[in-house]
Structures are given as structure tokens and as C-alpha cells.
Amino acid sequence: MEHISGLGVAQRGDTQGGSNTAPLMIVTLLFFLWGLLTSLNDVLIPHLKAVYSLNYVQAMLVQFCFFGAYFIVSLPAGMLIKRLGYQNGAVAGLVIAAMGCALFYPASTGGYGMFLFAFFVLAAGITVLQVAANPYVTVLGDPATASSRLSLTQAFNSLGTAIAPTLGGLLILSGGVLTEVQFAQLPSVEQVAYQAQQAGSVRGPYLALCAALLMLAVLFALVRLPKIAYADTAAQDEAPGAPLKASLFSYRHLVLGAIGIFVYVGAEVSIGSFLINFLGEADVAGLAPSAAAHYVSYYWGGAMAGRFIGFAVMRYISPGKTLAFNAAVSIALILLAILSKGHVAMWAIIAVGVFNSVMFPTIFSMALNGLGRFTGQGSGVLCMAIVGGAIVPFVQGYVADVAGLYTSFLVPAVCYCYIVYFGVKYAAMYRNAPAA
Structure with a gap:
């Protein structure tokens, strides 16, 4: 799902020499990744609902924490970008999102509350990313073709949201989950072990996403990007x-x-x-x-x-x-x-x-x-x-x-x-x- 950020108005500043192809590819990959991360929630919700025997209200706390971050973090993200600049702000957003993904590892043994905290941190990083990365699409090339570049990046965002559920189904849901009746019949010790084993199925995918986000943070920090001034x-x-x-x-x-x-x-x-x-x-x-x-x-x-x-x-x-x-x-x-x-x-x-x-x-x-x-x-x-x-x-x-x-x-x-x-x-x- 595409989200258009705009807590301030970005203006094109001095551009660096050379081709904009590599920077545009990196920014486009950012759009893809946050689409993928957002859509993965649709897989995690039924999985965590079954693992922790949640009702629907409790399961929807995932989206409450994730999208609640947009409301809480949007204005601070704008101030952060104004202080650090757009490029460093994007790096900060990537690092925060990577931290959120890394928190899924302790969450696999820390219970549902820890998962909710991980979702909030992950969404906070994505919010900072959206505020920082969107303006780059307009300055990475001829202003006359800015709208076409934005369409391209938004298409990759949609591609991420489209493939994430299938990918998550293969990596997270393929092991199968007991019904509530089957789970209730297990001895208490086996219930705890079962919950830990099922919750642990998210570790690999989210640690891989953490590594990908950190790699992008390094690339984004090193690449030569146009300077963007924050306009009042x-x-x-x-x-x-x-x-x-x-x-x-x-x-x-x-x-x-x-x-x-x-x-x-x-x-x-x-x-x-x-x-x-x-x-x-x-x-x-x-x-x-x-x-x-x-x-x-x-x-x-x-x-x-x-x-x-x-x-x-x-x-x-x-x-x-x-x-x-x-x-x-x-x-x-x-x-x-x-x-x-x-x-x-x-x-x-x-x-x-x-x-x-x-x-x-x-x-x-x-x-x-x-x-x-x-x-x-x-x-x-x-x-x-x-x-x-x-x-x-x-x-x-x-x-x-x-x-x-x-x-x-x-x-x-x-x-x-x-x-x-x-x-x-x-x-x-x-x-x-x-x-x-």
C-alpha cells in the first residue's frame, strides 16, 4: 500500500555529478521493502492469534501498534529529518526498522507483548523512512519525469505488498498450527514448548530482513545523493x-x-x-x-x-x-x-x-x-x-x-x-x- 509523506516541502538543491541510476535503484528498493514489511502483518496476525490463543481484538493489537506508530512518530520524524537531513534521516530510519526486525528474535520467547513492541519499533523506522525517502524520487533526475519515477517506485511498493503474504505463508505458516481444542489438550509444559516453537518460526525471516535493512543503510550512507533543502x-x-x-x-x-x-x-x-x-x-x-x-x-x-x-x-x-x-x-x-x-x-x-x-x-x-x-x-x-x-x-x-x-x-x-x-x-x- 503506498503512503505519501509530506511533513515538510522538499526542494531540489545542488546535485552531485554522475548517473542517478544506482541511487534510484536503492530508493526504489526501499519502497519495495516497506511494502513487504507492512503486508507481512497479514500473515503474522493469524499466526500469533493461533499461537497465543488470542481473540480478534487481541490479535488486532498488531495493527494498532504498527499503524499507531504513524500517528505518534510522524511529527517527530519530520523534526528528525530537519535536523539530520534527508539522506542521514533515511539511514536512521533503516537502522530503526532493522532494530524492529531484530526484536522479533527475543519476542519469540518473550511473549505477545514483546511482539507488539517489535511491531511498533519497526513501524517507527518505516515512518522515518517514508518522510525521508519520498523527496528523493523527485530529485533523482529530470523534474519533467518526476511523476513517472514516483509511479515506478510506488509500483515496487505494491509489488512488495503483493508477494509478502505468499512469502510469509511459505516461511512462517507452512509448519501448521494446532487448533484451540488441540492446544488445550496438551500438558502445560508442552503448551509452553509448542508456543515457543511456533513463535520461533518468525526468527529467520525477520533476521534476514534485519540484515537486508542494515545493508541498505550502509549503501544509503555511502551513495552520492542530491542535496535536498528543507523548506519552511x-x-x-x-x-x-x-x-x-x-x-x-x-x-x-x-x-x-x-x-x-x-x-x-x-x-x-x-x-x-x-x-x-x-x-x-x-x-x-x-x-x-x-x-x-x-x-x-x-x-x-x-x-x-x-x-x-x-x-x-x-x-x-x-x-x-x-x-x-x-x-x-x-x-x-x-x-x-x-x-x-x-x-x-x-x-x-x-x-x-x-x-x-x-x-x-x-x-x-x-x-x-x-x-x-x-x-x-x-x-x-x-x-x-x-x-x-x-x-x-x-x-x-x-x-x-x-x-x-x-x-x-x-x-x-x-x-x-x-x-x-x-x-x-x-x-x-x-x-x-x-x-x-
């Missing part, structure tokens, strides 16, 4: 034709857009988090976790494919209408999954990924439209709204525990209802806006 957003001029306003929150479409980012990220993450459990239901597909993980890759891969379709469609149809249509179809697919069974239910919920594809960048760009000198601050507000990925899965987990797994999918459906409203509202605002 208060010094920017208003966009031509934009109305002058005294407060950031005077822009109603920004406020509505922040809510839109909150519910969209929450819905997207929530569906991915529950997908393996949903596909494991006997009247849906009855898949083992390792087999269901492959289909989670289809969910995220659909978002990657849908992005290219959306790019073509929005050349002819307004962003607001496209957004409202995609959200409405997502609601219909979720209701179909809830009310049906078998392969119809399975493919309906997986297909939501295709219609998620354009939502984040579309909401983000619509919310920032016409902010002028408040653009950087507005971007920071939208990035903090990513905390929806922490809250909405938690709410769905509570509903799943109280009313059942099927019914719980009404939570993301309600989120998409708001996105329909925002898309329609934006389209109306766009029609009524004065010409620049």
Missing part, C-alpha cells in the same frame, strides 16, 4: 487563484479528506488482516493458513493492477466520480461476501483489492488541492490520518468477537460509505469551484 512551508506563496485563508482547517475538503484517509487505510488494512481467517472458514474456502496466504497476495496484487486501470480511467472521468464508484463497488463486494458462501464469497472479498487501488492517492491529492502555503502542513495531517489502520481493524476485531467474523466485515463497508460521500462531495465542490 510558512514561507510558501498561495497557489494562483486560491482563496486566502488564515487557518489550515479552514479548508473543509482537507478535513473531509483526512477523515477519508483514516477510513480508507483502516478499511484496506482491516480486510487484509482478517482475510486469512475468513478464507479458513469451512463455508468459504476452508483453507489452511499457509494456503490462504497466497490469496492475500491476490488481494494486494489486485490493488497494483487496478492502479494502472485507474490511471487510464481518470484521464476521462473526474477523480471524485471515480473514487465514489470504486467505493460503491467495494461496498457491494463486501455485502456479497457476507451474504454468500464458497468461492463467490472468497473472490468477492479478494476483488475489493482491485477497487482499493486508486483510493489513497486520489483522496490525498483531492484533499491537498488549492492549499497553497498550507500544502506541507496539510500533507502532514493526512499522513497522521493513516492511524486509521490502527483503529478500524481494532473495531472490526471487537465486532468479530461479539457478532461473528462475517458480520464484522460491515465495519470496512461503513468506511467505504464515507468514501462514496467524499467522492460525490468533492465532485460537487469541483463543479462549483471558481475558475483559476
Whole structure:
């Protein structure tokens, strides 16, 4: 899932001589890795739920800690980048993320609470990375082709989210997990040993990711990158034709857009988090976790494919209408999954990924439209709204525990209802806006 950071506005500074190919490859690899790390949560959640006999609310604490870091760390990350510079800030983010991956080793014997702490540290590093790395995409080459480079890096981010569930299924879920009844029948000593053995299956993959992140930190520290100056957003001029306003929150479409980012990220993450459990239901597909993980890759891969379709469609149809249509179809697919069974239910919920594809960048760009000198601050507000990925899965987990797994999918459906409203509202605002 692509996340666009912007706690400050980056400006191109003096560039170093030589080709930008190697630096661009390193930055693109960063996008790939944080997509992979984020999507691996969808594999870890059902695994830890089974290992520690958690209810859905307890299992969703993974996403609560992971995406809660975006809310807590975003502003400090901006200050850190301002102090260290973008290149050193990216190195710091890589090191922090590597520390988070390394913490999965002691977590395998330290219990579920230690896992949650590791997720928070890992996400804190990713947050710093996003604030630091995004600006480099725009300066590593001709400014006229900056958007194409951003599309390339975001495509690799989506590739990471698409392959992570399958990879995690092979490396983490392939050993199989006892049911709650089978686990309860074990003697207490064997229960402890079993939990340690199952929790230990995450060590290898996350230690390998730790090594990869540290290697990238070294490469990023040594590579010659353009200098990027941190611009004070208060010094920017208003966009031509934009109305002058005294407060950031005077822009109603920004406020509505922040809510839109909150519910969209929450819905997207929530569906991915529950997908393996949903596909494991006997009247849906009855898949083992390792087999269901492959289909989670289809969910995220659909978002990657849908992005290219959306790019073509929005050349002819307004962003607001496209957004409202995609959200409405997502609601219909979720209701179909809830009310049906078998392969119809399975493919309906997986297909939501295709219609998620354009939502984040579309909401983000619509919310920032016409902010002028408040653009950087507005971007920071939208990035903090990513905390929806922490809250909405938690709410769905509570509903799943109280009313059942099927019914719980009404939570993301309600989120998409708001996105329909925002898309329609934006389209109306766009029609009524004065010409620049």
C-alpha cells in the first residue's frame, strides 16, 4: 500500500555529478521493502492469534501498534529529518526498522507483548523512512519525469505488498498450527514448548530482513545523493487563484479528506488482516493458513493492477466520480461476501483489492488541492490520518468477537460509505469551484 509523506516541502538543491541510476535503484528498493514489511502483518496476525490463543481484538493489537506508530512518530520524524537531513534521516530510519526486525528474535520467547513492541519499533523506522525517502524520487533526475519515477517506485511498493503474504505463508505458516481444542489438550509444559516453537518460526525471516535493512543503510550512507533543502512551508506563496485563508482547517475538503484517509487505510488494512481467517472458514474456502496466504497476495496484487486501470480511467472521468464508484463497488463486494458462501464469497472479498487501488492517492491529492502555503502542513495531517489502520481493524476485531467474523466485515463497508460521500462531495465542490 503506498503512503505519501509530506511533513515538510522538499526542494531540489545542488546535485552531485554522475548517473542517478544506482541511487534510484536503492530508493526504489526501499519502497519495495516497506511494502513487504507492512503486508507481512497479514500473515503474522493469524499466526500469533493461533499461537497465543488470542481473540480478534487481541490479535488486532498488531495493527494498532504498527499503524499507531504513524500517528505518534510522524511529527517527530519530520523534526528528525530537519535536523539530520534527508539522506542521514533515511539511514536512521533503516537502522530503526532493522532494530524492529531484530526484536522479533527475543519476542519469540518473550511473549505477545514483546511482539507488539517489535511491531511498533519497526513501524517507527518505516515512518522515518517514508518522510525521508519520498523527496528523493523527485530529485533523482529530470523534474519533467518526476511523476513517472514516483509511479515506478510506488509500483515496487505494491509489488512488495503483493508477494509478502505468499512469502510469509511459505516461511512462517507452512509448519501448521494446532487448533484451540488441540492446544488445550496438551500438558502445560508442552503448551509452553509448542508456543515457543511456533513463535520461533518468525526468527529467520525477520533476521534476514534485519540484515537486508542494515545493508541498505550502509549503501544509503555511502551513495552520492542530491542535496535536498528543507523548506519552511510558512514561507510558501498561495497557489494562483486560491482563496486566502488564515487557518489550515479552514479548508473543509482537507478535513473531509483526512477523515477519508483514516477510513480508507483502516478499511484496506482491516480486510487484509482478517482475510486469512475468513478464507479458513469451512463455508468459504476452508483453507489452511499457509494456503490462504497466497490469496492475500491476490488481494494486494489486485490493488497494483487496478492502479494502472485507474490511471487510464481518470484521464476521462473526474477523480471524485471515480473514487465514489470504486467505493460503491467495494461496498457491494463486501455485502456479497457476507451474504454468500464458497468461492463467490472468497473472490468477492479478494476483488475489493482491485477497487482499493486508486483510493489513497486520489483522496490525498483531492484533499491537498488549492492549499497553497498550507500544502506541507496539510500533507502532514493526512499522513497522521493513516492511524486509521490502527483503529478500524481494532473495531472490526471487537465486532468479530461479539457478532461473528462475517458480520464484522460491515465495519470496512461503513468506511467505504464515507468514501462514496467524499467522492460525490468533492465532485460537487469541483463543479462549483471558481475558475483559476
